[in-house]
Amino acid sequence: MFRFFNFVSLREVFIGIDFKADFDEESSEYIGLPEGVLALSVDHIYWACPITVKRFFHVEQELEAFIGVNFVADYDSESGLVSGLPGNIVELPLDHKFFRGEGCIKRFFDTVNKLELVRGVHFECDYDIPSDSVSGLPEGVIELPLDHDFFKPLEAGNILEFDGDGVPGVVIAPEVVLTFAEVCAAKKISINAMYVDAIELFLADYPPAERDTFPEQALESIEYKRREDASEAIDDDNFPMLKHIAARKGISVSLHKNTVLSKRNAFNVICGQLTGEKYALFTQLEAIDPEAEDALDQVEAVDEFSIMLIIGSL
Numbered sequence: 001m002f003r004f005f006n007f008v009s010l011r012e013v014f015i016g017i018d019f020k021a022d023f024d025e026e027s028s029e030y031i032g033l034p035e036g037v038l039a040l041s042v043d044h045i046y047w048a049c050p051i052t053v054k055r056f057f058h059v060e061q062e063l064e065a066f067i068g069v070n071f072v073a074d075y076d077s078e079s080g081l082v083s084g085l086p087g088n089i090v091e092l093p094l095d096h097k098f099f100r101g102e103g104c105i106k107r108f109f110d111t112v113n114k115l116e117l118v119r120g121v122h123f124e125c126d127y128d129i130p131s132d133s134v135s136g137l138p139e140g141v142i143e144l145p146l147d148h149d150f151f152k153p154l155e156a157g158n159i160l161e162f163d164g165d166g167v168p169g170v171v172i173a174p175e176v177v178l179t180f181a182e183v184c185a186a187k188k189i190s191i192n193a194m195y196v197d198a199i200e201l202f203l204a205d206y207p208p209a210e211r212d213t214f215p216e217q218a219l220e221s222i223e224y225k226r227r228e229d230a231s232e233a234i235d236d237d238n239f240p241m242l243k244h245i246a247a248r249k250g251i252s253v254s255l256h257k258n259t260v261l262s263k264r265n266a267f268n269v270i271c272g273q274l275t276g277e278k279y280a281l282f283t284q285l286e287a288i289d290p291e292a293e294d295a296l297d298q299v300e301a302v303d304e305f306s307i308m309l310i311i312g313s314l
Helices: 180-202 214-229 240-249 253-286 295-301 305-312
Strands: 002-006 011-013 022-024 029-031 037-041 055-058 063-065 074-076 081-083 089-092 107-110 115-117 126-128 133-135 141-144 159-162 168-172
Touching: 180 253, 180 295, 180 305, 214 240, 214 253, 240 253, 253 305
Parallel strands: none
Antiparallel strands: 002 011, 002 037, 022 029, 055 063, 055 089, 074 081, 107 115, 107 141, 126 133, 159 168
């Protein structure tokens, strides 16, 4: 009995499915096997040690080698150990870069001329595939990681720094010097952001959907109070939002109206303070002389956090 192995595609293949061949009963051999296909006995050592378990490399031919096909060795399926490997055969990890089709992917750098060099074109050296190591590099030539910044396109204005030995280091972005106008514009953006954050903090207990009801509640409350003050007859049905909120809260419409107007007044007061502080900061910025030596420092000294301190004082 035989099983078939294709050492080109590195997998088991099946007669009548993957290929056709004739069996000669007298010689007990298969005739007409496709190129690259071997007939191995069912108890052949390869089936006990398939490439999903062990893979081997021929260091002289720089090719994958197969136990029982290219060489003979002993495999202990219980311990998973292979013994008796020929001197030119080594076992490699299953995830070795050689099996991923990467081969000898190495990139080199000339520290003198600061150029990339190609092995076999600009210089010669020794490369050991199993250990993935290079030896015998010419003086001034170094290996760089494949993802080194030297091999990446530099963004506009960036430069690559080299150390005293000519080895490329890190990418340095040019220092950005902002104009007075740009610094002031950035400070105003920061002030506005702090202003918005302060108002959001004050309204933190009210979700957006509830905030959408504030204008209508305020309008109804103002009109309700006007009628109360004028001693006019009041029909709660004319104030639907106040009526239903008050009913759910279990209080009178008039009492809820007072709550709405009180909170509206508090909001107006805090918004007035925050808005006033915001424009006071803008005034400080506008008062700075752009030609002053410390103009940028003066802009930085304008403290937008004073807006948030107003909320903290409540």
